Amino acid sequence: MKPVETPLDQPGEGRLTHAGQDHPAIPRAKVGVLLANLGTPDGTDYRSMRRYLGEFLSDRRVVDYSPWLWQPLLQLVILTRRPFSSGKAYRSIWNEENDESPLLTITREQSRKVAEGLQASYGDQVVVDFCMRYGNPSTDSALRRLQAQGCERILFFPLYPQYASPTTATANDHAFRTLMKLKWQPAIRTVPAYFDQPVYIDALAQSVEDTLAGLERRPDVLVASYHGVPERYLREGDPYHCQCQKTTRLLKERLGWSDSDIVTTFQSQFGPEKWVGPPTVDHVAELARQGKKRLAVISPAFAADCVETLEEINQQIKESFLEAGGEEFTYIPCLNDRDDHVQALLSVARNELSGWL
Missing domain, CATH: 3.40.50.1400 (Rossmann fold)
Known part of the structure; x- marks a missing residue:
């Protein structure tokens, strides 16, 4: 196979200029924006809650005690009891129509509206998606999905106005863990706290x-x-x-x-x-x-x-x-997908996308 001599800058999807016939098709280069929230269980049953809580409470950013002390307590005591009480709490607020947590419903709608706003400004140069630090859709799957769509640059946007190690930092950590496994890493930026914007x-x-x-x-x-x-x-x-x-x-x-x-x-x-x-x-x-x-x-x-x-x-x-x-x-409800909140998220995103678009 002949070496690739030019960057991927042609419109559409196909082989690179001067690439050999057996070179895999690569989509046109785009910029991705990935909104990230904390997470959600897949259901309110014991197994779903235990799986979600186990991932959440095993995160050293969330509980930074020595694993030798914490994990026996977590696995033998906390995760035998807490899935029941947490499942009851989630059932009291569960979105029965969509069979999902309100957090998932709202984050999906935020993502859709942010996508509309950015695409109105930049067209199909931008792809917007969302992920969860714990549960689904996972950060790993969302980053890979953006890369598969041609996103060579990704703005990673933790939806936390105030920075904290157990929220913003662990979300960023997890994004970079995915990059560690990729042969071709996209360039990535992380959005800083916007608590005073x-x-x-x-x-x-x-x-x-x-x-x-x-x-x-x-x-x-x-x-x-x-x-x-x-x-x-x-x-x-x-x-x-x-x-x-x-x-x-x-x-x-x-x-x-x-x-x-x-x-x-x-x-x-x-x-x-x-x-x-x-x-x-x-x-x-x-x-x-x-x-x-x-x-x-x-x-x-x-x-x-x-x-x-x-x-x-x-x-x-x-x-x-x-x-x-x-x-x-x-x-007073969270800002959720209010139009003024979406405009605030768009303002932050556009600022952080400077130089890329």
Whole structure:
């Protein structure tokens, strides 16, 4: 076979110029954009939940204890019990029509709308897809799918406004693990945190204003609830806690509210370590005991509604508030596939695609 003498720059799909007749057909070079979210089980049954939780809780970015200590506890204790409780939580929010989690439904729709926006600007030079760090569609399969479509450059876009090691970093890690297995690696860029981007803050603020416009009375307090991390992460250099605090401050300033109108809390804590706080589930109860009878909760760290928002916030945390004497609880949905959120994602993507398109 004769050597290839020119780059793949001809239109359409076929053999490279000057390539031998037995050279495999290669699609025209394109740019891929891969949206990445946390993950989802394939079903709510025990086996599906155990498989998903096993992958998630075995990630050293998520639980960084020594495997010699952690894996026996995980395999023999946690994964024999937790699939039942987690399966029940997922069943309470499951998209029965599509037989999938809301996170999967929403991420697919986000991907479709982002694809429409980018293709309106760049035509068929861009291919957009989505993946999950845990579960399906996997990061590996999505990256290979983009490469098969001719994507020689890929923008990897973790859907986490605030950077954290257990979210953004592990998503990036997994993408690069796939590259380690490829003969022909695409060039790849990773999208940085966008927690302070005006388009993102504007979308958050608009979602608050839209929800409150439908209420008879404004809540006494808006709680900005973020997923928690161990306090140790902050000391070790993870910027997540600081970025969450800044998101809340920028949201407050954009809304034109006072410091007492909005508070920052953290949810989903587990294990013996001290976590950043205050814990959302406890703080909403304390607010109720202080006489704050009307409460609204927003989740700025989540790009799409999931079990942590639809079940944990809108069921468990709501119950904690009402049992402590609260009267009106309003959950403000994640930005999901709102048009202003899609425009924010497009703005971030276009900026990171500079020089490629």
